[in-house]
Amino acid sequence: QVQLVESGGGLVQPGGSLRLSCAASGMIFTIADMGWYRQAPGKQRELVATITGRGDTNYADSVKGRFTISRDNARKTVYLQMNSLKPEDTAVYYCRTWLGNYWGQGTQVTVSS
Numbered sequence: 001q002v003q004l005v006e007s008g009g010g011l012v013q014p015g016g017s018l019r020l021s022c023a024a025s026g027m028i029f030t031i032a033d034m035g036w037y038r039q040a041p042g043k044q045r046e047l048v049a050t051i052t053g054r055g056d057t058n059y060a061d062s063v064k065g066r067f068t069i070s071r072d073n074a075r076k077t078v079y080l081q082m083n084s085l086k087p088e089d090t091a092v093y094y095c096r097t098w099l100g101n102y103w104g105q106g107t108q109v110t111v112s113s
Contacts, residue, residue, distance in 0.1 A: 002024070002025070002097070002099075002100060003026055004024055004102055004105075005022065005023045006020060006093065006104040006106060007020070007022075008020040009093060011110045011112065012110070012111055013111070013113050014111055014112075014113055015084060017082060018085065019079055019080070019082070020036070020079065020093055020095075021079055022080075022095030024076045024077065024095075025076065027099055027100070027102075031099065032097045032098070033051070033052045033053060033098045034071060034097050035047060035049060035050040035051070035095070035096045035098070036048040036069060036078075036094070037093070038091035038092065039092050040090060040091040043091075045094070046060065048060050048093070049063065049068075049069040051069045062088075063082075066082065066083050068083075078095065085109075085111045086111060088111075089109060092106040092109075093106060093107050094106045
């Protein structure tokens with residue numbers, strides 16, 4: 001069965017960086033469109049970034065220029081490099097694939113001094 005496992009979350013100071021990873025299994029990763037969402041306490045889940053199977057990317061306005069989504073098809077992994085983090089980036093970050101609509105369990109990112 002399809003599994004998406006996120007890792008890399010944690011506590012970081014404002015202005016710092018983190019790299020999230022999402023390891024996929026049970027699917028043909030090379031053709032899968034992938035994405036990262038986040039959900040802050042009391043807020044709706046929002047789309048952060050997407051990457052197609054061809055490598056085309058798209059970002060929410062709030063993270064453009066700070067976050068970078070990428071993929072390694074050999075490792076079946078999608079990454080989210082997050083730089084210049086702000087307190088408002090604090091959320092649980094989820095990995096998703098539209099190849100059958102599967103989600104990971106989420107990883108907590110907290111930006112605080």
